[in-house]
Amino acid sequence: MTQEELQSYILQKYPGFKLEPLAHDLTFLVPAEQYIPFCTFLKEDPSMAFQNVMSLTATDYLDYMQVVVHINSYSQKHRIAIKVTLDRENPKISTITHLWPGANWHERETYDLYGVLFDKHPDLRRILLADDWEGYPMRKGYTHWNLTPMPDDVTEVMKDYPTVPNPLG
Amino acid sequence: MTLAPNISLGKEEGLKTEEFVVNIGPQHPSTHGLLRLVATLDGEIIKEVVPHIGYLHRSTEKIAENRYYHSFVPYTDRTDYISAMLMNWGYVMAVEKVAGICNPMRAEVIRVLIGELNRLASHLLFYGTFGMDVGAFTPFLWAFRERENILRLFESLCGQRLTYNYYRIGGVSHDLPKDWVGNLQKWLAHFKQVYKELYDILTYNVIFLRRTKGVGILSKEQAIAWGCTGPVLRASGVDWDLRRDETYSVYKELKFEVPVGENGDVWDRYWVRMQEMLQSISLVEQCLAKLKELDDKLPRLQRGSAEWKENAMFVIRTQSVLQVEPGEAYVRIEAARGELGYYLVSKGGAKPWKLKIRSGAFCNLSVLPEITRGKLIADLIAILASLDIVLGEIDR
Numbered sequence: 394m395t396q397e398e399l400q401s402y403i404l405q406k407y408p409g410f411k412l413e414p415l416a417h418d419l420t421f422l423v424p425a426e427q428y429i430p431f432c433t434f435l436k437e438d439p440s441m442a443f444q445n446v447m448s449l450t451a452t453d454y455l456d457y458m459q460v461v462v463h464i465n466s467y468s469q470k471h472r473i474a475i476k477v478t479l480d481r482e483n484p485k486i487s488t489i490t491h492l493w494p495g496a497n498w499h500e501r502e503t504y505d506l507y508g509v510l511f512d513k514h515p516d517l518r519r520i521l522l523a524d525d526w527e528g529y530p531m532r533k534g535y536t537h538w539n540l541t542p543m544p545d546d547v548t549e550v551m552k553d554y555p556t557v558p559n560p561l562g
Numbered sequence: 563m564t565l566a567p568n569i570s571l572g573k574e575e576g577l578k579t580e581e582f583v584v585n586i587g588p589q590h591p592s593t594h595g596l597l598r599l600v601a602t603l604d605g606e607i608i609k610e611v612v613p614h615i616g617y618l619h620r621s622t623e624k625i626a627e628n629r630y631y632h633s634f635v636p637y638t639d640r641t642d643y644i645s646a647m648l649m650n651w652g653y654v655m656a657v658e659k660v661a662g663i664c665n666p667m668r669a670e671v672i673r674v675l676i677g678e679l680n681r682l683a684s685h686l687l688f689y690g691t692f693g694m695d696v697g698a699f700t701p702f703l704w705a706f707r708e709r710e711n712i713l714r715l716f717e718s719l720c721g722q723r724l725t726y727n728y729y730r731i732g733g734v735s736h737d738l739p740k741d742w743v744g745n746l747q748k749w750l751a752h753f754k755q756v757y758k759e760l761y762d763i764l765t766y767n768v769i770f771l772r773r774t775k776g777v778g779i780l781s782k783e784q785a786i787a788w789g790c791t792g793p794v795l796r797a798s799g800v801d802w803d804l805r806r807d808e809t810y811s812v813y814k815e816l817k818f819e820v821p822v823g824e825n826g827d828v829w830d831r832y833w834v835r836m837q838e839m840l841q842s843i844s845l846v847e848q849c850l851a852k853l854k855e856l857d858d859k860l861p862r863l864q865r866g867s868a869e870w871k872e873n874a875m876f877v878i879r880t881q882s883v884l885q886v887e888p889g890e891a892y893v894r895i896e897a898a899r900g901e902l903g904y905y906l907v908s909k910g911g912a913k914p915w916k917l918k919i920r921s922g923a924f925c926n927l928s929v930l931p932e933i934t935r936g937k938l939i940a941d942l943i944a945i946l947a948s949l950d951i952v953l954g955e956i957d958r
Binding site: 416463467470494519523543 | 629802
């Protein structure tokens with residue numbers, strides 16, 4: 394299906410869903426309680442037939458947290474993304490490993506780095522960091538003495554750059 | 563489980579056995595890096611394998627949030643250091659998509675050329691180490707001798723043998739050096755002969771067949787559900803290649819076939835990579851022809867023309883701190899180890915708000931417990947080698 398067909402088909406079934414306006418891929422903003430029914434629909438509907446999770450991660454927006462799932466279908470040759478907004482202090486969401494087992498390690502990684510708890514996950518342990526690691530490093534505000542951010546103000550940095558002659562005159 | 567007619571495991575009348583746990587790695591030559599496998603065994607039969615990863619975790623994604631777009635390119639080299647060009651490529655493509663940059667034709671052709679050459683080098687390394695893991699030492703030396711030639715070409719291209727930092731947002735760092743194409747053609751002519759030898763020494767060797775045929779079968783359904791991609795997916799019989807099915811760069815103008823396996827066993831995964839090497843050679847040759855075509859056109863670029871202005875803008879874009887408008891995209895390319903995806907979120911400014919690297923080997927490794935259950939411990943090494951993992955890419 395093309396992106397337009399996909400969009401109209403899904404919005405027909407779930408008219409309330411909003412799209413992420415900034416995304417280049419087709420991205421649906423899904424309420425947390427509709428997450429599992431929606432994913433089940435995407436997997437089981439024959440014209441959707443989403444077969445695997447390409448990527449599952451979270452994004453920390455300071456006020457809230459979003460879990461982003463990119464799913465893919467080989468038979469229909471289409472893909473979409475699902476976004477679920479969560480409370481940043483207490484991020485909790487259901488697992489989708491029973492639908493797509495490939496989500497297992499992705500969810501573990503998201504738990505490891507962002508502290509998102511996945512309900513009913515078969516094996517929710519830290520995956521990249523040590524088991525006794527404190528905190529969730531990919532959250533904004535987590536710093537390390539060895540990590541020096543580049544300054545946000547670019548004009549300061551540009552002073553050190555050699556001036557580039559503008560070829561357009 | 564019955565081993566021999568008169569011996570049955572765990573039964574009172576038969577041989578008494580008990581489970582024991584073997585720890586493999588993290589420092590072990592056949593784990594291809596720092597991977598620890600905890601195998602629960604019953605005799606020689608694997609009950610369960612639990613991979614422990616993260617020994618090489620360098621928080622690359624966190625670093626990305628603290629670097630300017632251009633200055634993150636060298637970090638992507640360090641993720642998959644075997645095919646670093648392709649790691650560069652995925653990243654710059656993601657930034658280009660969000661920033662809305664399109665590249666000059668010549669840069670795109672060079673990207674495909676270099677990318678395919680790197681895929682060839684990566685598959686050669688697989689060939690060598692895989693041969694060694696199943697007990698053949700000669701292929702290792704032969705493959706490394708040929709890979710060395712590619713690395714030398716890369717060295718003369720960008721000064722580095724492994725961490726290239728050659729791709730740039732908006733193109734590549736510089737054009738191909740003088741005589742480089744000639745050297746490449748010379749090597750290609752030589753390699754086509756050597757490839758036959760490489761193929762012959764291993765592919766239908768009886769010992770090799772006994773170690774690989776019917777071992778570690780990954781079914782089509784399993785491969786899809788677990789998110790396996792690249793040669794591992796194709797070996798299981800799924801006809802899917804991002805270069806063809808979600809085409810990017812100049813791949814739609816090039817001709818190539820997608821080799822697909824039948825059984826999804828270790829031998830098929832080996833065979834698919836061997837066939838892909840042939841396709842890469844063909845793609846490299848087509849790119850060289852395309853470059854020559856473009857060279858003929860080049861003098862016609864008039865100063866001040868629209869095309870010239872477009873090219874000139876890249877100088878400005880690629881040599882200053884890039885500011886990207888808010889937006890997000892998931893961009894995926896066919897890397898040597900499967901689908902390489904970069905999920906980039908920009909909230910404006912000179913640094914990414916978030917960057918997630920989805921590596922092929924990460925998902926391919928996650929299927930290991932599934933396909934080793936109930937198999938022999940000796941096959942574990944062959945199965946692991948056939949997945950062709952690079953721990954730098956898995957741990958990021």
